[in-house]
Every structure is written in C-alpha cells, then in structure tokens.
Amino acid sequence: MSKQDMVNILIDLKLLTSATGKSREVLDKHGVEQETYIYKKYNIDSLQFALSNDYYSYYVTEYESIYAKVNDSLSRMKEILSLQQERELKAKKLQDSLAKIAKDSLAIDKKTIDKDSLKVLKADEKNKGKLIPPVSEK
Template identity: 30%
Template sequence: MRKHIYIIAVLIFLVSCTSNTMYKKPENLIPKDTMVSFLTEMYIASSAKNIKNKFLRKEKNYVMYVYKKYKIDSARFDVSNAYYTSKIEDYTEVLNKVKSNIDSIQEIYEERKEVKDSINSKKKLLLDDEIIIEKLERKNTKLQ
C-alpha cells in the first residue's frame, strides 16, 4: 500500500512540474526595450555591490538607484519578469540583448583602459627621456 502512495505522489509531482504556465499580459508591463536597459543596469549594479570602494568598504546598494532611474518598483518588475519568463522566446531575446549591451560596455571600457595605459606609458617615456637629457646636460656642463 505504501509503495502505491509513493508512486502516486511521484506521478502527481511530475505532472504538476510539466505544465506550461502562460501568464496574461499585465496592464503595467515593462516594454521590451525598457526591460533590456533596466536588466543591463541591474546586472551591472548587482555586480558592483561586490566591489570595494577606495576606502575598502562595500556600502552602496546601486540596485535601488536603478529602480529610481527607471521609476519602476519591485512589484512591477516581478510581474513583468514573470510574464516574460513565461514566454521563453521573448525572454531569451531580451537576455541576448542584455548580454550584447554588457559586452559592448566592457569593450568600451577595455579600449579606454588601453588608451589610458598607452598615455601613461608615453608620459613615463617622456619623463625618462627628460631625465636622460637633463643628466647629459649636467655631464656636458661639467666637462666644459
């Protein structure tokens, strides 16, 4: 008898897990393009909370700033996110655009870093050249 109860419980569990829940489109749905921008900044903000500032403290919660910027509350985001996740093709499209945005932002910062590094190395070379020239001039004045 016990085996039958376990088998029935497992079957009920499996059947309940395979349902495709499609939510109705909510009235205050966040548009796809806004959702892409919002999620891009949310991923950046959530990863930034793990970075320490110059005083070696983690004290800012940037996620709240993103909510304020887009004038979206967490309830509206949850409803919109649930709707988009029920339509996997739409959500995949949104997430691919978010990934593309983050990759583009990363490329921009890497290019800026390379430019900054090259400028710093040129400044260092110029300073080294100036020091060498100064030493040569001192040496020349001593020889005269």
Template identity: 30%
Template sequence: MKNFIILTLVLFLSVSCEKELVKQPKGLIEKEKMLDIMYDLSILEAVKYQHPLSLDSIDANQKRFVLQKYKVDSLQFAQSNIYYAADYEGYKDMFDAIAKRLEKNQRAADSLAKIDEKKAIKKKKQEEKLRKLNPELKEAMPAKANIDSIKTAMHARRIRQTR
C-alpha cells in the same frame, strides 16, 4: 472510438498549450524599458562583484536607484519580470540582447583603457626624461596615492564606528 479519444486528447493538448501561464499584470513594463533596467542591474552586479568596496561607500540600495531612474516600483518590476520569465524563449532572447549589449560596451571600454594605458606610459617616459635632465624635479613631483588603500581605510573606519 480510439480515433475519437486520440483526436480529443490532441485537441485538448493543443488548446492547453496556447494558454498563457501568467496573466499580464496591470502595470506591465515595456520590453525595451525592461531590457534597459535589467542591463543596468547587471552592470551594478558586475561592479559589486569586481570592486565590492566601490559601492560600499554609497549607503543607498542600488536596485532601488535603478528602479527610480526608470520610474518603476519594485512590485511592478517583479510582476513584469515574472510575466516575461513565463515565456522561456522570449526571456532567453532578452538575456541574449543584454549580453550582446554588454559585450559591445566591453569592447569600447577595453579600447578606452588601452588608450589610457598608452597615455600613461607616454607620460611616464616624459617624466623620466625630465628627471634625467633635472634631478631636482624628482623631489618636486608628488608621490601618487593608492586609491584602493584609501577606500579600504575608509571602509574599516566606518565599520569601527558602527560597532
């Protein structure tokens, strides 16, 4: 009798573990498309975190923009996200793939930034040489504007206008 109860319990547990926790929604987004959407959303979140004023100038909702880009509505995205999140291992693999993609693009961006930095240093040296050769050029060259201060001023003006 004990063996029968244990066998029934084991059989019941094995069958119940195979059952899906969340049913597949009607408009399920394909996994690759879902990865692209989540990648774009993570980039926008990073931009919003690193440079909050850069996205304040855009009055549109960034998440809505990404969903429109992939022709997906927010309910379809939410249902698909819940469906994929129900499988912990699969969801973790999705985030690992996104992290790898972000790291790859980060390395590419870093190398481009180094190239731009070297070009700026080279240009600055050339300008210094020209100024030494001809001191009158110093007055002719315009001063560079600080873009961050311009964005800050525009943001402050927008806040004053809304009050």
C-alpha cells in the same frame, strides 16, 4: 513593461551586482541599494518588475531575446572600457617615457660638459655681442 525597459533594467542590475572593491565601497558609502535605485530610476515598483519578469520568463523566446540584448550591451560596454583603459595606459607610458628622456638628457648634459666645453662657453661669453668672424673670405 516594454522589452527595452526590461533590457535596460537588467543591464543596470548586472552592473550593480558586479560592483566590487572600491565601487562597492562608493555605493555603500552613499547608501545605494540596488533594487531601490532601479525602482526610482525607472519609476517602477517591485510588483511591476516581478510581474514583467514573470511575463517574460513565461514567454521564453522573448526572455532569450532580452538576455541576448543584455549580453551584447554588456560585451560592448566591456570592449569600450577596455579600449579606454588601453588608451589611458598608453598615454601614461608615453608621458613617463618623455619625463624619463627629459631627466636622462639633463643628466647627460651635466656629465658631458667637461673642461673643453667650459672653455668654449667662456670664449662665447667674451665674444658676446661681437660679430662672428667669417669662415671664408668670400
């Protein structure tokens, strides 16, 4: 098995083993078994994986470089996920703020319409369709 295949397999194994809570429930609900999933995805069997794992663990520097790539990839995935979650949180906060502003402005509008405002509105209704009188003679 190539180094890159080993990297990809180890990344998937780390992701699967780290699944908790709701993620674990989803995997269990769909009957996903970690090893079986990996074997099918990469079209390998347990013997191929075991032999490759033994080979790379014998050549420690090779195995270290594989794990360095795995760690780098997982770190990058974590950064991307954090950025996505941060963007989603900001978007939700903005949406909530806009909804609150709209709600508050409607409440303020209702409170600020007093008797004088109603008089102006009634006057506007009387003058509906009429020309607005000029402000000056010019």
